[in-house]
Every structure is written in structure tokens, then in C-alpha cells.
Amino acid sequence: MKDQRLAELEELALLIVAALGQDAYGVAVQLRLERDAERRIALGAVYAALDRLERKGYVTSEFGDATPQRGGRRKRMFTATPAGIRALRSARSTRERLWQIVEATGRSG
Amino acid sequence: MTRRPPFLPRTALRLFVPSEKLEEVDGDLNELFHQRINESGVWHARMRYWQDAASVMRQARRFRRVAPTPEARRKGINTMLFDALNELKHASRALAKRPAYAAVAVLTLALGIGANVAIFTVVNAVLLRPLPYPEPDRIVEIRHHAPGLNMATVESSPGLIAKYRQNARSFEAMAGYDMRQLNLSEAGSPERVRAVAVTPELFAVLATRPAAGRAFAASDAQNNAPLVAILTHAFWQSRFGGDPAVVGRIVQLDGKAAEIVGVMPREFVFPDPETRLIVPLWLDPDGGFGAFGIGSLARLAPGATLDTARREIDQLQQRVPEWFPDLTANDLAGFGWSVSTEPLRDRVVANVSTTLWILFGTVGFVLLIAGANVANLFLVRAESRQRELAVRSALGASRSRIAWTFVSESLVLAAIGGLAGLVIADGATSLLVTYGPANLPRLQEVRIDGNVLVFAFTLSVLSAMALGMLATLSVSRRPFAMLVRDGGRGSTVGRSRHRVRRLLIVTQVATAVVLLVGSGLMLRSVARLNAVNPGFRVEGLVTTGVSLGAQRDRSRAVMFYQRVLDELARLPGVTAVGAASSLPIAPASMKGSSFEIRSRPATQGAIPFFTMYNAVTEGYFETMGMPLLAGRAPARADADQDRQVAWVSQTFARQFLNERAVGEWIQIEGRWLEIVGVVGDVKTFGLREDMRPMAYVPLSNPSVGLDVMYAVVRSAPSSSLAASLRAAVDSVDASVPLTTTRRMEDIVRTSMAQTSFAMTLLVIAATIALVLGVVGLYGVISYIVSERTSEIGIRLALGANPPDVRAMVLRQGLGVAALGVAVGIVAAFASTRLMASLLYEVSAHDPATFAAVAVILTAVSAAATYLPARRAAGIDPVRALRQEG
Numbered sequence: 003m004k005d006q007r008l009a010e011l012e013e014l015a016l017l018i019v020a021a022l023g024q025d026a027y028g029v030a031v032q033l034r035l036e037r038d039a040e041r042r043i044a045l046g047a048v049y050a051a052l053d054r055l056e057r058k059g060y061v062t063s064e065f066g067d068a069t070p071q072r073g074g075r076r077k078r079m080f081t082a083t084p085a086g087i088r089a090l091r092s093a094r095s096t097r098e099r100l101w102q103i104v105e106a107t108g109r110s111g
Numbered sequence: 112m113t114r115r116p117p118f119l120p121r122t123a124l125r126l127f128v129p130s131e132k133l134e135e136v137d138g139d140l141n142e143l144f145h146q147r148i149n150e151s152g153v154w155h156a157r158m159r160y161w162q163d164a165a166s167v168m169r170q171a172r173r174f175r176r177v178a179p180t181p182e183a184r185r186k187g188i189n190t191m192l193f194d195a196l197n198e199l200k201h202a203s204r205a206l207a208k209r210p211a212y213a214a215v216a217v218l219t220l221a222l223g224i225g226a227n228v229a230i231f232t233v234v235n236a237v238l239l240r241p242l243p244y245p246e247p248d249r250i251v252e253i254r255h256h257a258p259g260l261n262m263a264t265v266e267s268s269p270g271l272i273a274k275y276r277q278n279a280r281s282f283e284a285m286a287g288y289d290m291r292q293l294n295l296s297e298a299g300s301p302e303r304v305r306a307v308a309v310t311p312e313l314f315a316v317l318a319t320r321p322a323a324g325r326a327f328a329a330s331d332a333q334n335n336a337p338l339v340a341i342l343t344h345a346f347w348q349s350r351f352g353g354d355p356a357v358v359g360r361i362v363q364l365d366g367k368a369a370e371i372v373g374v375m376p377r378e379f380v381f382p383d384p385e386t387r388l389i390v391p392l393w394l395d396p397d398g399g400f401g402a403f404g405i406g407s408l409a410r411l412a413p414g415a416t417l418d419t420a421r422r423e424i425d426q427l428q429q430r431v432p433e434w435f436p437d438l439t440a441n442d443l444a445g446f447g448w449s450v451s452t453e454p455l456r457d458r459v460v461a462n463v464s465t466t467l468w469i470l471f472g473t474v475g476f477v478l479l480i481a482g483a484n485v486a487n488l489f490l491v492r493a494e495s496r497q498r499e500l501a502v503r504s505a506l507g508a509s510r511s512r513i514a515w516t517f518v519s520e521s522l523v524l525a526a527i528g529g530l531a532g533l534v535i536a537d538g539a540t541s542l543l544v545t546y547g548p549a550n551l552p553r554l555q556e557v558r559i560d561g562n563v564l565v566f567a568f569t570l571s572v573l574s575a576m577a578l579g580m581l582a583t584l585s586v587s588r589r590p591f592a593m594l595v596r597d598g599g600r601g602s603t604v605g606r607s608r609h610r611v612r613r614l615l616i617v618t619q620v621a622t623a624v625v626l627l628v629g630s631g632l633m634l635r636s637v638a639r640l641n642a643v644n645p646g647f648r649v650e651g652l653v654t655t656g657v658s659l660g661a662q663r664d665r666s667r668a669v670m671f672y673q674r675v676l677d678e679l680a681r682l683p684g685v686t687a688v689g690a691a692s693s694l695p696i697a698p699a700s701m702k703g704s705s706f707e708i709r710s711r712p713a714t715q716g717a718i719p720f721f722t723m724y725n726a727v728t729e730g731y732f733e734t735m736g737m738p739l740l741a742g743r744a745p746a747r748a749d750a751d752q753d754r755q756v757a758w759v760s761q762t763f764a765r766q767f768l769n770e771r772a773v774g775e776w777i778q779i780e781g782r783w784l785e786i787v788g789v790v791g792d793v794k795t796f797g798l799r800e801d802m803r804p805m806a807y808v809p810l811s812n813p814s815v816g817l818d819v820m821y822a823v824v825r826s827a828p829s830s831s832l833a834a835s836l837r838a839a840v841d842s843v844d845a846s847v848p849l850t851t852t853r854r855m856e857d858i859v860r861t862s863m864a865q866t867s868f869a870m871t872l873l874v875i876a877a878t879i880a881l882v883l884g885v886v887g888l889y890g891v892i893s894y895i896v897s898e899r900t901s902e903i904g905i906r907l908a909l910g911a912n913p914p915d916v917r918a919m920v921l922r923q924g925l926g927v928a929a930l931g932v933a934v935g936i937v938a939a940f941a942s943t944r945l946m947a948s949l950l951y952e953v954s955a956h957d958p959a960t961f962a963a964v965a966v967i968l969t970a971v972s973a974a975a976t977y978l979p980a981r982r983a984a985g986i987d988p989v990r991a992l993r994q995e996g
Contacts, residue, residue, distance in 0.1 A: 027135075027139070028135060028136075028139040029139045029142050029143050029146075032139075032143070033146075044162055044163055044165075044166030044167075045136075045139065045140065045143070045163035045164075045166055045167055046163065046165075046166025046167040046168070046169055046170035047166060047170075049132075049136070049167060049170055050170050065134070065135075068138065069142070071141060071142050071145045071146075072137075072138035072139075072141045072142045073137065073138065073141045074138075075134050075135070075137050075138025075141065076134055076135070076138060077135065077138060077139075078134075078135040
């Protein structure tokens with residue numbers, strides 16, 4: 003059976019895909035990762051994360067439009083699936099539960 | 112220049128990324144590249160492109176890992192190849208264990224190979240690749256030369272072209288062409304456009320038709336035919352946005368309606384990339400011998416060769432006096448008349464081919480030095496492996512197998528070095544294209560192509576072979592049995608290998624000498640050029656071309672320019688203004704004419720007097736800072752009242768009038784003019800040229816066209832001057848186009864661009880050569896000393912003085928270096944005359960440069976030898992001998 007859990011980079015990428023809505027493709031995801039998550043990540047790693055998400059059924063992809071800047075090449079547009087959104091929610095609630103424990107025991111420093 | 116993503120990683124992506132992923136990846140990378148250029152510049156964008164491309168390829172490889180098992184692979188591949196692969200793997204591992212050695216060797220090779228590939232890329236595009244026309248070798252240019260007229264080349268004339276068409280059999284078509292500057296306007300916005308006027312035969316000569324629309328027909332080139340024009344591909348894109356319906360559009364050329372009848376294909380460039388527009392040229396079939404300046408191109412007829420065509424044109428020269436009755440054979444002899452028939456390509460690249468070949472030779476030398484350094488490293492390593500090899504051979508390894516050990520190691524080094532060299536070349540080529548002289552022809556065609564890859568590959572393989580052979584030879588010369596006995600220790604190492612090393616050092620030092628002499632000569636030339644007095648004050652001078660276009664009414668044009676100058680003079684910070692129909696250093700158009708002097712009528716058969724001339728306004732000499740040596744300066748009334756006056760240059764006065772010019776009368780183009788002043792000489796055709804006779808006339812003189820005047824303004828430095836100039840001209844007439852505002856200093860610098868470019872590259876190459884050479888010398892002497900430690904220890908133990916030991920090592924090192932310097936000086940003496948055409952007022956055998964280089968290299972070699980020599984003198988005999996035990 004495949005591992006359905008989210009690695010950290012996958013979680014961030016999936017969040018960005020969900021946040022970008024109709025405009026999620028390789029370049030956009032990389033730029034968001036660089037600007038909002040303040041992480042410099044090579045394009046290859048972004049593709050790897052997106053490919054894994056697709057294999058897990060959390061995103062789907064299809065070819066979009068081409069622009070002159072892209073030398074006439076089409077974009078591969080990603081959309082988060084309902085399963086993907088559920089996975090994000092569960093990851094978030096896991097974290098929130100754990101945070102509550104951390105804060106309740108006063109060890110957050 | 113359009114910014115393209117770096118070539119190498121992009122090609123690699125196409126090869127390594129599965130095609131179903133390529134669309135997305137290539138598009139994303141393109142987009143990121145352009146975005147990053149805007150955000151943080153092209154170099155950052157290139158760097159990130161490399162990183163991203165590499166990461167994607169690592170990723171792609173992971174998808175493909177369904178590789179065959181080793182067993183499956185072994186099956187069907189013959190054992191020899193498998194052994195070879197095994198040996199390569201072995202070599203890679205051995206190298207990986209010595210990262211410092213591998214890194215130095217790879218880096219040195221990469222520098223040498225990279226420099227060569229970069230220059231080859233340019234040589235390939237500019238000199239080797241044929242012109243983009245069918246059978247380009249059959250296109251020839253016919254040019255006439257008349258040094259007696261003070262002009263190196265006079266091209267052709269309508270009369271000569273007509274006679275050649277009637278009489279020459281070697282050509283299937285002959286065309287004439289002439290450069291033009293036209294004001295193009297369409298829907299209001301005017302633009303000054305560089306155009307070429309061509310006879311309809313040009314399309315047959317170049318065997319190239321417009322990509323859209325039609326070529327010129329014979330009827331287009333008749334006098335008074337309706338005006339038509341053809342666009343170049345670049346101009347069609349930039350001005351008309353690639354509009355497919357452009358054929359048939361009407362534009363205004365110099366105020367006359369012209370129909371666009373065609374668009375040339377993208378690769379068409381004639382005669383230079385700046386030419387945007389092609390218009391028809393009418394040549395008078397009954398034209399006279401004079402009216403020079405028309406270029407003539409021809410395509411060889413089937414069966415004709417360059418040689419037969421050349422012979423025919425040479426022979427036809429004897430009939431020139433018969434064709435043109437007002438001309439005698441004596442006149443022609445006086446002109447120093449001659450003709451040249453050359454392939455068009457030679458002419459296109461004539462100015463740069465010497466420079467490029469010299470640079471190519473230079474980087475070849477750099478590779479030689481780099482290779483010698485790596486060879487030295489390699490030899491040291493080969494010797495340290497002797498015992499291992501001896502054991503292997505004792506266990507039955509064949510000699511060829513042992514040779515393979517070295518060859519495979521050098522192959523691995525050269526392969527990595529070659530790849531790294533390609534990366535260096537890719538970047539260096541972009542630098543060359545960006546910062547190289549803009550007047551380098553065919554620069555837009557420079558790119559890495561199949562030829563370049565083959566060249567890089569060949570260079571790498573040759574380096575590997577040379578290295579491998581050298582190492583094998585030096586090791587396998589001794590019987591292996593002996594190696595097992597004393598492998599690597601004991602007795603002094605055989606002299607033969609030291610001979611190889613010394614030879615390498617002599618080569619390195621000699622090569623460094625040649626390059627240093629070359630760059631020294633260039634440095635001196637550039638210094639001399641910088642010190643040339645152009646005859647006017649360059650600093651603070653700004654110029655712009657004001658282009659009114661062809662005008663019927665001359666006095667109105669004169670008035671227009673006067674008003675523009677009045678407006679310019681009113682600008683804040685401007686201290687002087689003037690204008691001329693052509694400016695010195697890089698003249699856009701300069702008239703030349705034979706003339707008569709009233710006080711000394713020409714005798715029959717004498718060479719006619721000849722001068723260049725142009726039109727100037729009041730204030731021009733003063734603004735330029737040209738000294739008035741006698742008589743008076745131009746005044747406004749000279750143009751307003753059409754006074755028949757002229758000013759002449761000092762050389763003119765000296766050459767034709769014994770220095771007493773004022774008051775003499777000369778006749779130029781049928782008008783008698785009184786000389787009213789003498790001004791200082793200027794470098795009319797560039798800093799390298801001699802001072803020539805010049806005459807200046809007022810704007811009212813009808814022999815000078817007034818379609819463009821170059822305003823010169825002397826002003827305090829100001830960043831907004833260009834805008835103020837534009838505003839001042841707008842206040843007179845907003846529809847008049849201006850050429851770019853340029854500082855005179857920039858014009859002078861551009862005129863020296865090629866010399867400075869060659870100098871910079873030579874100095875870089877010579878510096879690399881010097882550093883590599885010195886490092887090589889130091890390395891070899893150090894190594895020899897360390898090998899002789901025991902021998903020196905014994906000498907010291909037997910009572911030798913440390914200073915004597917030091918002197919002995921120094922003598923050894925300096926002896927080799929001195930031999931290298933001597934060989935280098937001889938080689939430089941023989942080769943520097945090849946670069947004579949690049950030099951300015953410096954002899955190719957300039958003794959000062961040669962002496963300085965010899966002294967510098969000897970001093971540097973002494974320093975490089977001194978360190979190991981001191982170490983040798985400091986050897987402790989006891990420890991040296993104990994090590995021996």
C-alpha cells in the first residue's frame with residue numbers, strides 16, 4: 003500500500019496549489035515557495051513534490067495555455083482534489099491538537 | 112540583443128528529459144529565466160537556470176531507473192569494450208581519491224579548452240560559416256583603387272559598371288549598390304533609416320528573393336519610375352510588427368510616396384545588419400568614368416572561376432581610356448589606378464579576419480601551456496604509480512593494458528575538462544557577443560553549433576591522447592623488471608624524464624614570451640592611439656544628426672538649420688554650437704573632388720589636385736576647438752548671401768599652396784571659391800589615418816547635400832542634454848528626426864573598439880600564460896629538488912656549502928628558463944609581423960617591448976626557482992640520508 007501521508011515540502015506545495023486556485027503551475031508554485039515560505043528550492047524538487055502529490059491523488063493536472071515568454075510551450079496546470087483538501091485539513095488538525103498540548107503544558111518557551 | 116536561455120543546459124534538457132515532460136519543463140524554465148532577468152539581471156538568471164535545469168535532470172534520471180542489470184549489459188558487448196569501460200571506471204575512482212590533483216588538472220584543461228572553444232565559436236560564425244546565399248563563393252566584389260586621388264578605394268562608377276556589363280563574359284549578372292540615409296514616415300512618426308539602393312540585378316547576384324512580395328523589376332529602376340521599397344525582416348518586425356499585410360502599404364520616403372513591394376527573408380543581411388530598407392538604384396548606362404562610390408557585385412557565370420574573372424577584369428582595364436575619351440592612359444597611371452576582384456566574403460570580414468585569427472592562435476598557445484602544466488602533474492603521478500604498475504605487469508598485465516591505465520585516466524580528465532570548458536565557452540561567448548566591438552560583422556550569427564561541439568570534442572580527445580602517450584612513453588621506457596626491483600625509491604631518477612620535463616618548461620616559457628610580446632605591442636599601440644591629437648578638443652563635445660531630408664529649396668534648408676542652431680545656443684550650459692555636413696573620426700558622408708587652382712593651371716597629363724570637403728556653419732571651428740591659423744572664421748552671412756568662399760586645412764595649404772592659401776582661388780565642382788581662412792588639421796577618417804587635405808564651404812554651396820547636418824555642441828556635462836536638444840529642435844519643427852545624441856569621446860572610443868578588444872583579450876591570455884608558466888616552472892624545480900633530496904644530502908654531508916647547492920639549483924632552473932626565453936624571443940620575432948596590421952606606430956619588432964619581456968620573464972623565473980633552491984640549501988643531510996635507508 004502506498005504511503006498516503008504528506009511530507010513537509012509536499013504539504014507546502016499542496017497548500018500553495020490550493021491557494022493559487024486556477025493559476026497553479028510549476029513556476030507559480032516555485033515563486034510562492036520562495037516568497038511566502040522563504041525557501042530557495044530547485045525546480046526539480048518542486049516537480050518531484052507535485053508528481054508525488056499527483057500519484058497520491060491529491061492533485062490533478064492538465065495542459066494549459068502557452069505564452070510567448072515560455073517560447074510557445076504550454077503550462078501544466080495543477081488543481082487540488084477533494085482528497086487533497088481533506089489531507090491538508092487532517093494535517094492541520096493534527097498540528098493544532100499537538101500545539102494545544104504544547105501550550106497547555108507551558109513548554110512553548 | 113535578445114536574451115536567450117543558456118544554450119548548453121537547454122540542449123541537455125532536450126536530451127535527458129523524457130519528451131512527455133519536456134513541454135512543461137522547458138516552458139517553465141523559459142518563463143523563470145525571463146522573469147529573473149527583469150528582477151535581478153541576466154547573470155543571476157543564467158546561474159539559476161543552470162541550477163534548476165540540473166535539478167530537473169537529476170529528477171528525470173530517477174524516473175528512468177529501470178536500467179539493465181550488469182549481467183544483462185555484459186552480454187553482447189565485446190569484452191574489450193567492457194575492459195575499457197572498466198578501466199575508465201577504475202580511473203575515475205583513482206582520480207576521485209586525489210581530488211586536489213584532479214581538480215587542478217581539470218580546471219587547467221577546462222581553461223585552455225574553454226578559451227579555445229569560445230574563440231572558435233566566433234571564428235566559426237564570422238569566418239568559416241558561408242554567407243547565407245546560394246553558392247556564396249561565386250559572388251565577387253569588384254573595387255577600383257586610386258591612391259593618386261588620395262583615396263584608397265573608389266569602388267566603381269555607373270560608367271564602369273555599364274562597360275563591364277557589355278564587355279565581360281565571366282559574369283552572369285552584375286549589380287551596383289549605394290548606401291543611403293532616408294527619412295521614413297508613416298502616420299506621423301518620422302524615423303531616419305539606413306537604406307541601400309540596389310540595381311534590380313542584385314537579387315540575381317545574391318540568388319535571394321524576398322520572402323514575401325516581389326523583387327525589383329527593371330522598370331522599378333528607371334528614372335522617374337514610381338518609388339518602391341523592400342523591407343528587411345528585422346525592420347518588418349520592429350517597425351511594422353510583422354504585419355502580414357505590409358506588402359502594398361504606402362510610406363513616405365524623404366517626403367515622397369513609396370510602395371512597399373516585398374520583405375526579405377530573415378537570414379538576409381546586406382551589406383550590414385544596420386541596413387533596414389532596400390530601394391531601387393538607377394545607373395546611367397551612358398554615365399562617365401567618374402561619379403565613383405557605387406559598389407559593384409557580380410555572380411560568376413557557369414564555367415567561369417574567380418581566376419578567369421579576375422584576369423578578364425584586369426585585362427579590361429587597358430580599354431578604360433578607349434571607353435572614356437576624356438581620359439588618357441597617363442591619367443590612370445597618375446591615379447595609381449588598379450582593380451581588385453575578391454569573393455564577397457573576404458570583403459565582409461576583411462577588417463576582422465586578422466584580429467580573429469591572431470586571437471585564435473593566441474588561445475591555441477594558452478592551451479599549449481595549460482596542457483604542458485597538466486602533463487607535468489601527470490608525469491609526477493605516473494612516476495608515483497610505478498610500483499603499482501610494476502606489480503601489475505609482473506602479474507601478467509600486457510603493455511597495452513598498462514598504457515590503457517594512463518590513457519583512460521587522461522581521457523577521464525580531458526572529458527571532464529572538455530565539458531567544463533564548454534561551460535566556460537558558453538559564458539565567454541555571451542561575454543564576447545555583449546562586450547565585443549559592435550562593428551564586428553556577422554556578430555548576430557555567433558552561437559554554439561555542431562561544428563563547435565565537434566571542435567571541442569576533438570580538442571579534448573587530442574589533449575587526452577597527448578597526455579596519455581607522454582606518460583606511457585616516460586614510464587614504459589624502462590624494463591618492468593627493474594621497476595619491481597627499485598620501483599620509486601633509491602637511485603636518482605633517470606635523466607630522460609627530466610629531459611621531457613625540461614622540454615615542457617622550455618615550451619611554456621617560450622609560449623609565455625610570445626604572448627607577452629604580442630600583448631606588450633598591443634598595449635603600446637593603444638597608448639600611442641590614445642595620445643594621438645585628433646586636431647580638435649574631444650572633451651565636452653556632444654553631437655546629434657539633424658535630418659531634414661532632401662529639400663528642393665536650399666535657402667529654406669539653410670534657414671532651418673540656422674534657427675535650430677540659434678535654439679541650441681540658448682540652452683543652459685551650452686557655450687558654443689556649430690554644424691557640419693560630416694564630422695571627423697567616423698564620417699557618415701564625406702565628399703571628395705578633384706579641383707583646380709587659379710594661380711597654377713594644370714599642365715596636360717599631370718595628376719589632378721584632389722581634396723575631401725564638407726559644409727560648415729558659423730561657430731563650427733570654434734565649437735570643435737580647431738585653431739584658425741590664418742584669415743577669418745565662417746560668418747552667418749557667408750551662407751545667407753551665398754558668398755563664394757572656402758576654408759582649407761593646414762595640410763591643404765602646405766601641400767598645394769606653399770602655406771600661403773588666403774586670397775587664392777580654387778574651383779570645386781565648377782564653382783570658383785576664394786580661400787578666406789586656414790584651419791588646423793583634423794583626423795578625418797579616424798585616429799590611425801594620416802592628416803589629409805580638407806576644404807570647408809558654407810551651407811549655401813550647392814555641391815554639398817543638406818539632408819543631414821551634424822550639430823556639435825560644447826557644453827557643461829548634463830544628463831538631460833539629449834532631451835534638451837530634442838526639445839530645442841522640436842521648437843523649430845517637431846517632425847524632423849534626430850539621430851542618437853552621442854558624446855564625441857564615445858565616437859572616438861568606438862573607432863578604437865577593435866584595437867582595444869584585441870588588446871584586452873591578448874593581455875588576458877598573456878596573463879594566464881605567465882601565471883601558468885611560472886607555476887609550471889616552480890612545480891618542476893620543486894619536484895626535481897625533492898627527488899634529489901638524498902643526492903643533495905650526500906653532497907652536503909661530504910662538505911658542499913649550502914650557498915653552492917642553492918646556486919646549483921638556481922643555475923639549473925634559470926638555465927631552462929633562459930633557454931625558454933631565447934626560444935620565445937626568436938618565435939616572437941618570427942610571428943609578431945603577422946599582427947602588424949593591428950599595431951599603430953609601433954614596430955612589430957619593437958626592441959623595447961622585446962627587451963622588457965625578456966627581463967620580466969627572467970626575473971619571474973628567478974623568483975620561481977629561488978624558493979626550491981633555498982629549500983635545497985636547507986636540507987639536513989642526516990635526515991635526508993635516514994629517509995633513504
